[in-house]
Structures are given as structure tokens and as C-alpha cells.
Amino acid sequence: MNKTAQTVESAAAGGAFHIEEVYPLIDGGRFAVKRIAGERVEVWADIYRDGHDVIACALVWRREQDREWSRAPMIHHSNDRWGGSFVPDRPGRYVYAIEAWTDEFATWRHGFELKQKAGADLTLDAVEGADMLTRAQAGGPAAAAVIRRQCDAFLQTGETASLLTDELRDAMAESQLRPDLTRSRLFPLVADRPRARAGAWYEMVPRSQGRTPGQHGTFKDCIARLSDVGAMGFDVVYLTPIHPIGKTNRKGRNNAVTALDGDPGSPYAIGAKEGGHDAVHPQLGTLEDFREFVAACKSLDMEVALDFAVQCSPDHPWLKQHPQWFKRRPDGSMRYAENPPKKYEDIVNPDFACEDRGALWNALRDVVLFWIDQGVSIFRVDNPHTKPLPFWEWLIHQVQLRHPDVIFLAEAFTRPKLMKGLARLGFTQSYTYFTWRTQKWELEQYLNELTGYPERDYYRPNFFVNTPDILPYHLQSGETWMFKSRVALAATLSGSYGIYNGFELLEHDPIPGREEYLDSEKYEIKTRDWNKPGNIKLYIRELNHARRANAALQQTSNLRFIPIEDGNVIGFVKESVNQTNSVIAAIALSRDVHEFWFPLGDVQVGMAGDRRNVAAVENLLTGERYPVEWGGIRLRIDPERDPALLFRCLA
Numbered sequence: 001m002n003k004t005a006q007t008v009e010s011a012a013a014g015g016a017f018h019i020e021e022v023y024p025l026i027d028g029g030r031f032a033v034k035r036i037a038g039e040r041v042e043v044w045a046d047i048y049r050d051g052h053d054v055i056a057c058a059l060v061w062r063r064e065q066d067r068e069w070s071r072a073p074m075i076h077h078s079n080d081r082w083g084g085s086f087v088p089d090r091p092g093r094y095v096y097a098i099e100a101w102t103d104e105f106a107t108w109r110h111g112f113e114l115k116q117k118a119g120a121d122l123t124l125d126a127v128e129g130a131d132m133l134t135r136a137q138a139g140g141p142a143a144a145a146v147i148r149r150q151c152d153a154f155l156q157t158g159e160t161a162s163l164l165t166d167e168l169r170d171a172m173a174e175s176q177l178r179p180d181l182t183r184s185r186l187f188p189l190v191a192d193r194p195r196a197r198a199g200a201w202y203e204m205v206p207r208s209q210g211r212t213p214g215q216h217g218t219f220k221d222c223i224a225r226l227s228d229v230g231a232m233g234f235d236v237v238y239l240t241p242i243h244p245i246g247k248t249n250r251k252g253r254n255n256a257v258t259a260l261d262g263d264p265g266s267p268y269a270i271g272a273k274e275g276g277h278d279a280v281h282p283q284l285g286t287l288e289d290f291r292e293f294v295a296a297c298k299s300l301d302m303e304v305a306l307d308f309a310v311q312c313s314p315d316h317p318w319l320k321q322h323p324q325w326f327k328r329r330p331d332g333s334m335r336y337a338e339n340p341p342k343k344y345e346d347i348v349n350p351d352f353a354c355e356d357r358g359a360l361w362n363a364l365r366d367v368v369l370f371w372i373d374q375g376v377s378i379f380r381v382d383n384p385h386t387k388p389l390p391f392w393e394w395l396i397h398q399v400q401l402r403h404p405d406v407i408f409l410a411e412a413f414t415r416p417k418l419m420k421g422l423a424r425l426g427f428t429q430s431y432t433y434f435t436w437r438t439q440k441w442e443l444e445q446y447l448n449e450l451t452g453y454p455e456r457d458y459y460r461p462n463f464f465v466n467t468p469d470i471l472p473y474h475l476q477s478g479e480t481w482m483f484k485s486r487v488a489l490a491a492t493l494s495g496s497y498g499i500y501n502g503f504e505l506l507e508h509d510p511i512p513g514r515e516e517y518l519d520s521e522k523y524e525i526k527t528r529d530w531n532k533p534g535n536i537k538l539y540i541r542e543l544n545h546a547r548r549a550n551a552a553l554q555q556t557s558n559l560r561f562i563p564i565e566d567g568n569v570i571g572f573v574k575e576s577v578n579q580t581n582s583v584i585a586a587i588a589l590s591r592d593v594h595e596f597w598f599p600l601g602d603v604q605v606g607m608a609g610d611r612r613n614v615a616a617v618e619n620l621l622t623g624e625r626y627p628v629e630w631g632g633i634r635l636r637i638d639p640e641r642d643p644a645l646l647f648r649c650l651a
Contacts, residue, residue, distance in 0.1 A: 244275050
């Protein structure tokens with residue numbers, strides 16, 4: 001296991017104790033390790049000092065805003081490697097540290113027993129040990145009682161056996177003074193709720209949820225769609241921006257520079273006379289209607305995720321109220337947003353470096369807090385990589401100190417190191433390159449990267465098969481097997497995955513030569529038949545049912561690829577965090593019929609201490625069971641019927 005090295009020396013102890021190779025740790029403790037509340041956090045370190053004295057170590061932790069520490073002993077394993085653990089009992093930001101000190105009584109006892117075996121005179125040594133008992137004072141009442149009793153026994157009888165009991169050893173370990181105690185620096189950890197690790201997301205464009213062609217959808221129309229979304233087994237309903245849309249430089253259909261009468265504009269051109277980021281588009285309804293939508297989602301065990309896009313239309317109220325928040329060109333005009341060669345004439349970006357940036361940052365934080373007050377606890381952040389990284393680190397920290405259950409998803413398709421940098425500084429989840437990974441070798445390589453160290457300690461992937469901006473080339477043929485294969489890969493490889501509405505209907509018409517939808521609903525209102533023949537809603541429902549029934553599929557890191565000789569079939573095994581559930585999967589990457597051997601000879605399942613070879617597998621969809629013979633199982637996939645086979649492992 002790879003671990004980030006960290007050495008801490010105590011000036012007070014003269015550098016006697018060294019605490020090195022601490023795990024888990026991100027960039028030497030600069031960024032927080034991510035875990036799930038209620039699950040045990042294992043901590044390891046190499047701890048040593050000069051000489052032969054016996055040392056003791058403890059793991060200490062607390063919530064960031066608390067003062068009182070909790071502590072647990074660390075256990076020595078071998079070669080100066082120590083291990084301990086703690087459980088963050090609720091979501092929040094934590095800090096932990098490692099303490100080391102000389103166990104003077106254990107050192108005395110160890111030397112005493114060696115001399116005793118050698119037949120040395122132990123008179124003075126016994127007095128020294130008894131003297132330590134008289135100076136012990138830091139422990140609890142029970143330990144104090146043991147120390148008094150054993151001390152009295154020695155003074156009355158002179159028998160050294162009373163100084164060597166395990167009961168006294170434990171009492172003294174608790175009670176003796178620790179003048180050379182050394183504490184490492186504090187290391188940060190974020191404990192999130194389980195939704196941070198696992199969830200099926202359904203991206204919905206609210207204005208396109210109506211039933212009348214050309215008519216703007218409402219929150220009530222969105223509520224009417226929830227039973228359909230819930231029936232497919234989704235956990236999160238993610239809404240594109242719901243705010244008023246500007247009219248200045250409004251985009252027309254297919255991103256035309258000039259809009260025609262009736263064109264609704266892009267929902268990402270946020271802000272108009274009706275309000276800005278804390279307002280709802282009047283055609284969607286009222287704020288009360290939105291709260292009813294949130295409540296309706298909750299009643300179906302789904303959560304709402306909102307798009308947080310830090311950009312403004314030229315009509316946003318902030319441009320008049322706070323002109324100092326925006327840059328102007330030499331001629332006095334406002335500079336619209338660009339990502340050459342792309343142009344976004346309908347939006348402008350705030351100036352995060354302006355002299356009044358403190359007020360700007362606070363205003364953006366308050367937007368997030370406002371929607372939290374409306375019942376939202378998940379935010380998908382649009383293009384965070386184009387905004388200053390210190391701003392996101394500050395905002396996420398500010399929000400999560402008040403609302404530790406809030407989740408932030410970074411929508412950043414950019415350079416890999418920048419994507420990882422956003423994850424390290426605090427984003428709960430991250431978009432990935434899965435959308436473009438299609439070959440077996442590149443899927444395995446990419447997943448091995450995401451599930452390796454140190455990425456697995458801070459980068460939580462969310463696999464989206466498509467987005468309003470991206471119609472990948474492999475979906476543009478509209479082949480059913482490909483849509484099924486991609487959603488099966490996303491739903492089983494990653495604990496979190498998502499689809500953009502219309503995927504279930506196999507929508508696939510592109511702008512010729514580009515990975516973008518023709519007649520994109522980013523610029524127009526669409527009306528769909530959500531039960532259109534040929535849809536794959538039932539298939540998605542079965543996948544999500546399998547995910548909910550198998551904890552192995554609700555996480556990403558415990559993943560191992562299985563070598564299958566067919567280059568167009570990818571195979572893997574996943575195991576739940578608590579090791580009670582294991583699933584194997586074989587998914588076709590081409591339309592051909594595949595017959596192949598799935599080797600399971602060295603795959604073991606079960607909890608630590610009781611690991612066993614797989615004896616049989618059970619089909620997650622049909623319930624059929626098959627014995628594992630000769631170290632594996634022969635399988636057949638017909639992608640036109642179902643490109644994925646999923647099995648629960650039985651010992």
C-alpha cells in the first residue's frame with residue numbers, strides 16, 4: 001500500500017519521537033482525507049525513538065469546531081509500525097493526530113523481568129517500581145484503586161509479584177505522567193453522509209417536463225414526472241438552473257447568436273429583472289412551488305440537486321447593484337465569457353480578484369445557504385475549474401461547517417491534475433473521463449487510477465453517460481445495446497453515476513461532426529413521450545434495483561478486474577466496504593455474441609479472518625444459481641438481449 005510520508009518531531013521532547021509514514025494523509029495533511037460517517041477509519045504510522053525504552057501511542061480526534069478530544073490506543077504490529085482506528089459518528093469536518101510517549105512503568109517492568117531471569121539483585125529495582133506507583137495520578141478511579149491495592153500489597157509483603165500483574169500494567173499505562181508526550185501535527189478528515197459515495201442521478205431540464213408542445217414546463221410538471229423517475233430507481237433528481245434568464249444577447253436555437261421571438265434562451269444565462277441566483281424563473285412557478293417539488297422528491301426517497309453556475313447574464317441585478325464585481329473593457333463595455341473558440345455572448349463572469357471580492361465571495365456563499373434553507377443539500381457546480389481554487393476551498397469549508405451534510409459535485413472536464421486538485425480542496429464528488437473511455441484497456445487503466453492511492457482517499461467519481469453538453473460519438477448510432485452497455489458500465493463500476501434525461505429514450509441526433517446534441521434543449525423547450533417505444537427504462541430500473549440490493553455496487557474503490565481473454569468483454573469483482581457482499585460483472589463492449597471463461601480461482605469473499613473461495617454465483621436479475629467448477633464459470637453474452645451479466649458471489 002502506498003502512503004504519503006509525514007515526519008513530525010517534537011521540540012519539547014528534543015526530537016526523541018519520530019512519527020512517519022502516516023496513513024491516511026493527503027499531501028502531507030494539506031488537504032482532508034474523505035471518509036463516510038459511521039464507518040471505521042484505520043490510521044497507521046511508523047513511530048520510534050532512540051534507545052530501548054518502551055513507548056506507547058494513541059490516536060486522538062475531534063470535530064474541527066469542538067475542543068474535547070477522543071482518544072484510543074494504537075497497537076504495535078511489527079518493525080515500529082503502529083495502527084489504530086476511530087469512527088466519526090456523524091457527518092462533519094474532523095481533525096486527528098497521533099501521540100507518542102515513553103511508558104516508564106512498562107520500561108521498568110521489562111527491565112525488571114530481564115534481570116529477574118538473569119538472577120540479579122532486584123531490591124533497588126523493586127523500590128523504584130513501587131515509587132512509580134506513588135507518583136501515578138492521571139488515571140480514572142478504577143485504575144487508581146488497582147494502583148493503591150498493589151502498592152499496599154508490595155509494601156506489606158515485599159513480594160515483587162504484586163508489581164508485575166497485567167492489571168497493574170494496564171492501570172499504570174492509564175495513570176502515569178507523560179512528561180515527554182509528543183503529538184503530531186493535526187491532520188484533516190471530512191466524514192460525509194453515504195450519499196456522497198453512492199447514488200444514481202437523473203438530470204432533468206425543468207422547462208422541458210411539460211406535456212404541451214412549445215409550452216414552458218413548471219415545477220408542477222416536474223412533480224408529475226417524479227413517479228416515472230422514481231420507478232427507474234434514481235436517488236437524486238438534478239435540475240439545470242431554475243433562475244430567471246436574461247434577454248440581452250439571448251441565444252437562439254442551436255446556440256444561434258440571435259434569438260427569435262419566443263426563444264427561451266439558455267438557463268445558464270442567469271439573471272433578469274425578476275431576480276438572480278436566489279430567484280426562480282416565473283414560468284416555472286414560485287419559490288413555494290419549488291419547495292413542494294423538494295418535498296415531493298423526499299416523499300419518494302429522492303433528493304434534489306441544484307446547478308450552481310457562477311455566472312450572470314448582462315441583465316442580472318448584480319451588474320447594477322454591484323458594478324465593481326465585474327470587469328469592463330477599455331471602451332467601457334462588459335467582456336462576455338469566452339473559452340476560445342467558444343463564445344458565450346449571453347453571460348459575463350464575476351471578477352473574483354476585484355477590490356470588493358470579500359463581498360462577492362460572501363454573496364455567492366449566501367446563495368448556496370439560501371437554497372439550503374429551501375431544502376437543497378446537493379449542488380452540482382458548473383465549470384469550477386474556471387474560478388479561483390481558493391474561493392472553492394473557502395466556500396465549501398464555510399458551508400460544510402454549518403451544514404455538514406451538503407454535497408458538492410465538481411462539473412469539470414479539464415486537465416486531470418486540475419480535476420484532482422478540485423477534489424483535494426474539498427469537492428465531494430467529481431465528473432470524470434468515463435464519458436469518453438470505451439476500450440477495455442483504457443477503462444481498466446482509468447479505474448485502476450481512480451481506485452489506487454492516493455486518489456481513492458479524496459477523489460469520488462460520478463460517472464455520467466451523457467450530459468446536455470456532451471453526446472459522445474459512441475452513442476450517436478442510437479444502438480440499444482450500446483446505450484445499455486454504457487449505463488451498465490457506469491452503474492456498476494462507480495458508486496455514483498448519472499444520466500441526462502432523454503438517454504432512456506435513446507436520443508442520439510448530433511450536430512454533424514460534433515459531440516453535441518442537435519436541437520439541444522439548452523436553447524429550446526422540448527416535449528417528449530416518456531414512454532416512447534424502444535426505451536430502456538425497465539433496463540435502468542433493473543440496474544438500479546441491483547445497486548440498491550448490493551452494497552458492493554454502492555462504492556467504487558473495492559474493485560478488481562478479472563482477466564478475460566475476450567478483448568471486448570470487461571470483467572470485474574466488487575466487494576462492499578464491510579466485506580459482506582461481493583458481486584462479479586461481465587459487460588460486453590461490442591455487439592457480437594461473446595462466449596468466454598470467467599476465472600474465479602483466486603477470488604475470495606467474506607470478512608477478514610473468514611475469507612473463502614467463491615463456491616457459486618447467483619444472477620442478480622433472474623436469481624439463477626451456478627456452481628463454480630474448475631476455478632471459474634463459462635458465460636455467454638448476447639448484447640442485443642443484454643450486454644451485462646451481474647452475479648452475487650456465494651461462499
